[in-house]
Amino acid sequence: MHIQQISVFVENKPGRMAEITETISAAAVDIRAISIADTSDFGILRVIVNQPEKAAEVLRAAGFTVSITSVIAIGIDDAVGEFSRAMRLLADNRITVEYMYAFVSKEHGKASIILRVDDDDHAAQVLAQHGISILSDKEVYNM
The missing domain is CATH 3.30.70.260 (ACT domain)
Structure with a gap:
C-alpha cells in the first residue's frame, strides 16, 4: 500500500534535471512518475521509480540531497x-x-x-x- 517516493533538492540552474535523470538512468532505474515544485532559487523534485532505495543511493553518491517519503x-x-x-x-x-x-x-x-x-x-x-x-x-x- 505504501509507495516510496524519492525527493531531491534541486538548484535552479541549467543542467541539474539532466544530471539527476542521467544519474537515475545510469543505475538502470526506471522513472514511473515525476513532479517538481520550484521557487526562483531551488525546487523539490519528487520521483516514483521502480527501485527507490537504489535511486536514493546513487543520487546521494552523486552529491544530491535526497529523502524518501x-x-x-x-x-x-x-x-x-x-x-x-x-x-x-x-x-x-x-x-x-x-x-x-x-x-x-x-x-x-x-x-x-x-x-x-x-x-x-x-x-x-x-x-x-x-x-x-x-x-x-x-x-x-x-x-
Whole structure:
C-alpha cells in the first residue's frame, strides 16, 4: 500500500534535471512518475521509480540531497467526477492532502494519482472502503 517516493533538492540552474535523470538512468532505474515544485532559487523534485532505495543511493553518491517519503497511489476510473469523489472522501474523513500528482497508467480508462496525505493508512482505508483502488508498491513500480 505504501509507495516510496524519492525527493531531491534541486538548484535552479541549467543542467541539474539532466544530471539527476542521467544519474537515475545510469543505475538502470526506471522513472514511473515525476513532479517538481520550484521557487526562483531551488525546487523539490519528487520521483516514483521502480527501485527507490537504489535511486536514493546513487543520487546521494552523486552529491544530491535526497529523502524518501511514504505516499499512497490510487487508481480511479478516468471519468467525470471520480477524482472529485476521492477528494470528497478524504475531506469528509478529515484527511489533509499535502500534495499530489498524476501519472499515466498503462490500463486503458484508468488514471493513477500519487497522494501525500497526513495519514496514509486512514486515507487508504477510507478510499478502499468506497471502491477506490489502492495501488500496491509492486503495481506502481512495475507500470
